[in-house]
Amino acid sequence: MARTPLGRVRGLGSAKEGTHHWWMQRVTAIALVPLTLWFVVSVIGLVGKPYAAVAGWIGNPIVSVFLILMVIATFYHAWLGIQVVVEDYVHAKAVKITSLLLVKFLCFVLAAASIYSILLISLSG
Amino acid sequence: MASETKGPNRPLSPHLQIYKPQLTSMLSITHRLTGLALAVGTLVLVWWIGAVAAGPEALDDVNDFLSSWLGILLMAGWSYALFYHLLNGIRHLFWDMGAGLELKAAYASGWAVVAGSILLTVIAWAMALGNVGS
Ligand code: HEM
Numbered sequence: 001m002a003r004t005p006l007g008r009v010r011g012l013g014s015a016k017e018g019t020h021h022w023w024m025q026r027v028t029a030i031a032l033v034p035l036t037l038w039f040v041v042s043v044i045g046l047v048g049k050p051y052a053a054v055a056g057w058i059g060n061p062i063v064s065v066f067l068i069l070m071v072i073a074t075f076y077h078a079w080l081g082i083q084v085v086v087e088d089y090v091h092a093k094a095v096k097i098t099s100l101l102l103v104k105f106l107c108f109v110l111a112a113a114s115i116y117s118i119l120l121i122s123l124s125g
Numbered sequence: 126m127a128s129e130t131k132g133p134n135r136p137l138s139p140h141l142q143i144y145k146p147q148l149t150s151m152l153s154i155t156h157r158l159t160g161l162a163l164a165v166g167t168l169v170l171v172w173w174i175g176a177v178a179a180g181p182e183a184l185d186d187v188n189d190f191l192s193s194w195l196g197i198l199l200m201a202g203w204s205y206a207l208f209y210h211l212l213n214g215i216r217h218l219f220w221d222m223g224a225g226l227e228l229k230a231a232y233a234s235g236w237a238v239v240a241g242s243i244l245l246t247v248i249a250w251a252m253a254l255g256n257v258g259s
Binding site (some may be wrong): 029032040045054073075085120 | 175247
């Protein structure tokens with residue numbers, strides 16, 4: 001925990017990013033409460049419906065925008081959350097850095113793939 | 126610094142196995158486990174949205190999997206995990222604002238999370254199964 005004078009001035013603590021990580025985990029959590037509830041209720045309404053109904057729902061402009069917001073909040077939140085878990089349990093430096101990079105990469109790719117699919121459905125509808 | 130942290134008589138906190146399992150600690154580890162389970166569950170979300178983008182046959186494949194026994198089992202688990210993590214997440218957010226931290230309140234909200242997550246899961250499945258074949 002030795003803190004250099006510069007580090008002390010910056011006031012970012014030993015994790016070097018201040019409260020930003022913690023704060024974004026809360027911001028995404030708050031956003032996910034209405035977004036996931038809306039999503040679950042909507043998807044329950046789509047159970048047993050034909051393809052056109054599902055594509056029509058996702059392709060609705062308002063729905064597309066909220067789905068993209070949900071995807072961003074979900075993968076941002078999951079990335080931050082898994083990062084904390086990795087930091088708690090993985091202590092070998094190389095393994096830790098590799099895991100953290102892999103988690104970040106996967107969350108980014110999955111978010112990008114979801115957003116791309118939503119846009120495809122929305123723009124082809 | 127070193128002299129503070131390396132004293133030979135420094136008291137050690139007891140190892141995890143020493144503690145008796147309690148509602149509060151069980152709920153805490155469950156929050157972490159459900160968070161990780163949900164992260165894995167996003168794969169199905171991505172698969173589902175991708176399939177809708179790819180067309181009706183691809184969506185049929187997803188639906189076939191989701192209506193299999195394994196699919197239903199996984200969806201049951203993920204739906205419970207979502208409701209649990211959501212409700213317990215709200216409990217966390219209240220704590221972050223400094224509310225509900227007293228032992229009695231923490232137990233009461235803990236039991237509310239357990240009951241609420243079961244209730245919401247049952248309601249969600251009753252609604253979903255009511256739509257099958259409609
Ligand atoms: C639905 C609304 C959600 C709320 C209100 C919520 C809330 C929270 C909160 C407050 C934390 C921090 C807990 C702590 O400080 O110990 C957290 C952690 C976490 N969340 Fe969520 N979350 C939600 C959805 C999700 C989803 C959809 C995922 C996965 C894709 C997820 C994955 C995680 C993970 C992996 C952690 C880290 C667990 C830990 O550090 O022990 N959460 N969540």
